Amino acid sequence: MMHLAAFLFTPGSHSAGWRHPDAVPECDMEFSEYVRIAQVAERGKFDTIFFQDTVAVNGSGALDGVSRYRPSQGRTAYLEPTTLLAALAVVTQRIGLVATATTTYNEPYNIARRFASIDHISNGRAGWNLVTSQIEDEAGNFGADHHMLHAERYERAEEFYDVVAALWDSFGEGALIRDKASGNYIDPSKIHFQDHVGKHFKVRGPLNMARCPQGRPVVTQAGSSGPGMELAARTADLVFTAQSDLGEAQAFYKDLKARARKHGRDPSHVKIMPGLMTIVGATEAEAQAKYRDLQGLLSDENSMRLLARLCGDLDIFALPPDSPLPPLPLSNAAQARQRHLMDKAARENLSIIQTARYLGTSLGHHLLVGTPQRIVDTMEQWVTSGACDGFTLLSPHYPRPLEQFVDLVVPELQRRGLFRTDYAGHTLRDHLGVPVPPNRYEIANA
Numbered sequence: 001m002m003h004l005a006a007f008l009f010t011p012g013s014h015s016a017g018w019r020h021p022d023a024v025p026e027c028d029m030e031f032s033e034y035v036r037i038a039q040v041a042e043r044g045k046f047d048t049i050f051f052q053d054t055v056a057v058n059g060s061g062a063l064d065g066v067s068r069y070r071p072s073q074g075r076t077a078y079l080e081p082t083t084l085l086a087a088l089a090v091v092t093q094r095i096g097l098v099a100t101a102t103t104t105y106n107e108p109y110n111i112a113r114r115f116a117s118i119d120h121i122s123n124g125r126a127g128w129n130l131v132t133s134q135i136e137d138e139a140g141n142f143g144a145d146h147h148m149l150h151a152e153r154y155e156r157a158e159e160f161y162d163v164v165a166a167l168w169d170s171f172g173e174g175a176l177i178r179d180k181a182s183g184n185y186i187d188p189s190k191i192h193f194q195d196h197v198g199k200h201f202k203v204r205g206p207l208n209m210a211r212c213p214q215g216r217p218v219v220t221q222a223g224s225s226g227p228g229m230e231l232a233a234r235t236a237d238l239v240f241t242a243q244s245d246l247g248e249a250q251a252f253y254k255d256l257k258a259r260a261r262k263h264g265r266d267p268s269h270v271k272i273m274p275g276l277m278t279i280v281g282a283t284e285a286e287a288q289a290k291y292r293d294l295q296g297l298l299s300d301e302n303s304m305r306l307l308a309r310l311c312g313d314l315d316i317f318a319l320p321p322d323s324p325l326p327p328l329p330l331s332n333a334a335q336a337r338q339r340h341l342m343d344k345a346a347r348e349n350l351s352i353i354q355t356a357r358y359l360g361t362s363l364g365h366h367l368l369v370g371t372p373q374r375i376v377d378t379m380e381q382w383v384t385s386g387a388c389d390g391f392t393l394l395s396p397h398y399p400r401p402l403e404q405f406v407d408l409v410v411p412e413l414q415r416r417g418l419f420r421t422d423y424a425g426h427t428l429r430d431h432l433g434v435p436v437p438p439n440r441y442e443i444a445n446a
């Protein structure tokens with residue numbers, strides 16, 4: 001059975017999608033629009049919604065050193081995602097609720113508590129997308145002059161996850177008694193200290209919260225470098241990635257599943273769901289017309305600026321736009337995204353401006369334009385040929401393209417028996433088919 005996540009990056013993952021006549025750009029700050037989007041995804045029986053996040057204004061890189069922000073740049077302001085998840089838990093019943101929170105600019109105790117609370121509030125639908133942050137500017141909001149180096153970020157993330165997972169195990173089953181007659185509120189033998197002392201963190205514990213309905217919230221990861229894949233293979237129930245070539249996606253899938261097995265995990269418990277943007281029409285002609293309308297809004301200057309942020313010291317504006325994309329100096333922030341772009345440009349012989357437009361159109365994720373049948377043909381081929389377990393659906397703007405996917409593509413997936421017609425379970429772990437992790441302290445005391 002295929003899995004689907006609705007990627008939420010308001011006002012849309014197409015850099016100019018917010019200008020489309022159908023688009024509602026106010027969805028970036030209007031809670032009622034987030035409610036609408038979440039309920040559309042739930043009507044489509046998606047496994048989960050998934051909020052991206054950065055703790056800085058996106059696209060604020062000092063490219064020209066003067067105007068830190070461009071008048072036309074979207075995706076600069078949106079509500080804090082974990083706050084949103086708690087609120088959306090009240091207006092949804094089954095769909096999973098995943099939000100991104102960086103390990104570089106947070107503390108384990110706070111993150112463990114926040115996602116455990118969402119899991120209780122939502123009756124077991126919470127998920128934490130563990131990232132190390134990919135925007136240099138985030139450092140400036142947390143007292144640092146520079147973004148932590150890539151290797152150190154992942155070393156910290158590995159320890160961060162271990163502390164959070166241990167904190168989530170603090171309360172065993174039945175630790176809270178609340179017995180009025182005896183006056184016993186807790187069973188101290190079922191509350192466990194962590195006493196963690198590590199290179200990056202020193203955390204005594206326990207977490208001041210009963211065990212989650214899911215045991216632990218679902219953990220998702222999107223790193224694609226070596227350290228990113230290692231972290232994902234050891235910790236993640238769900239892995240996001242950017243893959244636009246079937247062969248490369250199959251190689252990534254095989255590699256990550258093997259890494260999970262090496263960590264002693266059942267590879268089927270790690271769901272790999274690459275990003276996918278679809279432009280769907282009842283006919284090919286209609287789909288192509290929709291695509292042309294969107295691309296007519298795309299600004300080459302904006303797309304080039306998005307690309308320039310991934311070029312480090314290379315001044316991409318100084319090169320002829322129709323010349324081939326040169327090798328990019330690997331940055332400290334987003335190596336996977338750089339490698340993905342270079343591989344795609346080399347494979348498809350893309351020029352600098354063509355690569356920039358690809359980035360501006362779908363954030364560097366797979367793009368499918370066509371009828372529901374043709375889109376599902378490709379989705380079915382990827383899932384049945386070992387390239388993925390499902391997809392993270394990006395929307396060029398909201399809510400119309402997501403509504404069209406739910407109204408046109410989901411029924412075709414269901415007709416072919418590739419996707420659920422209704423939720424069988426109640427928790428996000430149920431939807432994904434991943435197990436509830438045992439409580440390490442209860443095993444030790446068993």
Ligand SMILES: Cc1cc2nc3c(=O)[nH]c(=O)nc-3n(C[C@H](O)[C@H](O)[C@H](O)COP(=O)(O)O)c2cc1C
Nearest residue numbers: 052053131133134222223224225228240241242336
């Ligand atoms: C689908 C997808 C969504 C992502 N969402 C975020 C995000 O919300 N915030 C973030 O800081 N990084 C995000 N990333 C970037 C990854 O977390 C990671 O930093 C990036 O892929 C670089 O990986 P690497 O550091 O392992 O090379 C996302 C990546 C993918 C593929």
